[in-house]
Amino acid sequence: MGWSPYAPGQGVLFTAGHCLDPPHPSVWQARRHPNLNLITIGAPQWYDFGSPGDSGLIRTNGQNCGWCPDVASPVIAAWGVDEQWPIYDRAYPANGMYVCRFGSVTQYSCGNVLVINETVTYDGKQVLDTFRTAGCLQEGDSGGPAVSWVYAIGIAVAYSGDCGAPGSTFQSYPIINAEGRLGALTIVAQ
Amino acid sequence: MGRNRNPHAAPTGFRGAARSVAKLAPIACALLLTASVALGDRRTPSSIQKTVVGDGCQGKRAQSWAGYTRLSGRTIRLVWVDSGSREPCKLRLRRNRLALFTDDPSIVTGDAYFWCREIRLSRRVDPDRLTDASNGKRHRAGKVALPGPHRSIEATLQQQLETGRDCRKARRS
Numbered sequence: 074m075g076w077s078p079y080a081p082g083q084g085v086l087f088t089a090g091h092c093l094d095p096p097h098p099s100v101w102q103a104r105r106h107p108n109l110n111l112i113t114i115g116a117p118q119w120y121d122f123g124s125p126g127d128s129g130l131i132r133t134n135g136q137n138c139g140w141c142p143d144v145a146s147p148v149i150a151a152w153g154v155d156e157q158w159p160i161y162d163r164a165y166p167a168n169g170m171y172v173c174r175f176g177s178v179t180q181y182s183c184g185n186v187l188v189i190n191e192t193v194t195y196d197g198k199q200v201l202d203t204f205r206t207a208g209c210l211q212e213g214d215s216g217g218p219a220v221s222w223v224y225a226i227g228i229a230v231a232y233s234g235d236c237g238a239p240g241s242t243f244q245s246y247p248i249i250n251a252e253g254r255l256g257a258l259t260i261v262a263q
Numbered sequence: 264m265g266r267n268r269n270p271h272a273a274p275t276g277f278r279g280a281a282r283s284v285a286k287l288a289p290i291a292c293a294l295l296l297t298a299s300v301a302l303g304d305r306r307t308p309s310s311i312q313k314t315v316v317g318d319g320c321q322g323k324r325a326q327s328w329a330g331y332t333r334l335s336g337r338t339i340r341l342v343w344v345d346s347g348s349r350e351p352c353k354l355r356l357r358r359n360r361l362a363l364f365t366d367d368p369s370i371v372t373g374d375a376y377f378w379c380r381e382i383r384l385s386r387r388v389d390p391d392r393l394t395d396a397s398n399g400k401r402h403r404a405g406k407v408a409l410p411g412p413h414r415s416i417e418a419t420l421q422q423q424l425e426t427g428r429d430c431r432k433a434r435r436s
Contacts, residue, residue, distance in 0.1 A: 091348070091372045178375065178413055195370040196348035212346040213375030213416060232346075233370040242370065 084133035086115065087251055088216030089230045091196060093120035093129040101131055121254050123198025127230045128251035129216075163225040163248050165189075166204040172221045174206070174229055174245070176214030179236060184208035193244055195231045203244040209236035210243045219245045325397035326352050326363040329420045330407030334427075337384045339393075339404075342424045344413060345378060346371035352378065355396070359389055362396035375416065377423050 102111040120129030158175070166172065166186045173183040184207025192201050206219065210229045219227040227245035234241030328343040343363060345352065348371045352363040384390055394401045402408060407420045422428075 089373065092374055176373075178416065193370050196372050210373050211375075211413070212344060212371075212373060213413070215373035215375075217373075229373050231370045231372050244370065 084115065085118070086131040086133050087228060087248070088129050088131060089228055089246070090120040090122035090127040090129040091198075091230065092216050093117045093131075094122045094196075122196075123200055125201040126250055126254050127198075127200045127203070127246045128228060128254055158220060159223055160220065160225050161223040163252070164221065165249055166219075166221075166226050166245075166247055170221050170226070172206050172208060172219050172226055172245075174208045174210060174214070174217060174219045176210055176217040176229060178211045178213035179209055182208040182210065182236070191244070193231060200230065200244075200246065202250055203230060203246055206243050206245060208243065209241065210245075211236060219248075326365050327397045327409070328361065328363050328395055328402075329409050329413075329417075330402050330405075330424050331393060332405045332424050333390055334381065337386070337388075337390060338381060339384060339390055340379060340381050340424065340427055342377065342379045342407065342420050344375050344409070344416060344420060347374045347376040348372040351380075354380070354382070356384070356388060357396075358387075359392045360394045360396040377420060379423055379427065381427075 099116060100113055101115055101117065102113050115131045115133035118130045118132045121127070122129075158173075166189050168186055168189055170186040171183065172186055173181065175181055186204055186206055188205040190201075191203050191205055192199060193203050194200070204227060208219075210217070210232050212232075214229045215231075217229040218225065219229060225248045227247050228251060229243075230246045231244040232242065326343065326345060328341055331339045331341045333339055341354075341361070343352065345365065349365050352365050355362040355364065391404055392401065393404075400408070405424070407417055407424055409417050409420065
């Protein structure tokens with residue numbers, strides 16, 4: 074999954090960096106619902122996976138896609154569900170902050186931030202500054218947005234264990250860190 | 264138009280603004296299947312063309328499988344979904360109970376791969392009566408059934424099950 078930052082004159086999409094790590098697709102496709110056909114949305118532009126972060130950018134061809142992210146109107150809509158979640162700004166995660174996530178597998182999952190600035194290792198890469206949430210994520214949720222109220226907080230990146238299982242952990246990467254890595258992109262409301 | 268689900272109760276005026284862009288949808292990066300994904304994939308599991316009864320795997324985490332279909336004779340195609348950063352599951356089959364295990368219980372990426380293997384069963388196993396050892400459920404041949412949150416990707420797995428396309432390759436989803 075992914076979500077769009079505001080980039081004047083560009084169609085772009087944030088996602089997890091490991092989604093773009095080779096072997097990665099040269100052409101990215103998506104569909105709005107499991108029963109709908111795939112359509113091409115764009116191509117990878119940049120990514121960072123390991124030492125320090127896990128974030129990436131896809132340049133989208135929004136003109137050919139009737140429902141691709143409208144970079145001028147930040148809003149999240151749950152995949153396959155007719156609901157929207159407006160975004161005004163972005164913020165760093167903080168301990169105790171109530172964060173909700175959207176994912177293609179877990180759909181909609183909320184909980185407090187449990188740990189910030191956590192270094193974790195997965196897929197053989199060390200990723201700095203992740204934050205751990207009580208809201209779960211599973212395989213297929215990578216790149217999906219984590220938000221708190223109307224603030225963009227992070228990108229889903231990794232997990233251990235199943236939702237609800239004792240000892241399971243669910244990690245996201247701060248969206249502000251991703252902005253810093255990607256440069257000159259910000260999530261703002263109009 | 265959709266409704267605003269934000270439990271933090273965004274201001275009314277803002278809700279109006281959200282409705283004006285109701286056509287937006289998140290990009291299901293998880294759904295990002297690609298034509299190039301099969302090229303040189305280091306995570307490609309090998310096909311198992313042998314009897315897998317008692318292969319002795321010592322995995323630490325049971326993994327549900329999604330379904331299977333009979334190909335010919337005693338050969339079946341088994342499909343499941345798991346993180347792409349995990350090694351392919353190991354198999355164990357005892358008395359029609361088919362178990363998938365992963366050795367790595369540590370943190371893995373949140374992406375999903377569709378895994379598929381073709382397996383030749385021994386004569387002691389009834390191909391029409393396979394049970395998922397992780398949850399005790401018997402699967403119907405030719406039909407995937409995923410537990411819990413994974414239902415949203417059932418359609419893709421069903422297609423994988425039926426076509427066997429890139430069966431021996433991992434797919435980023």
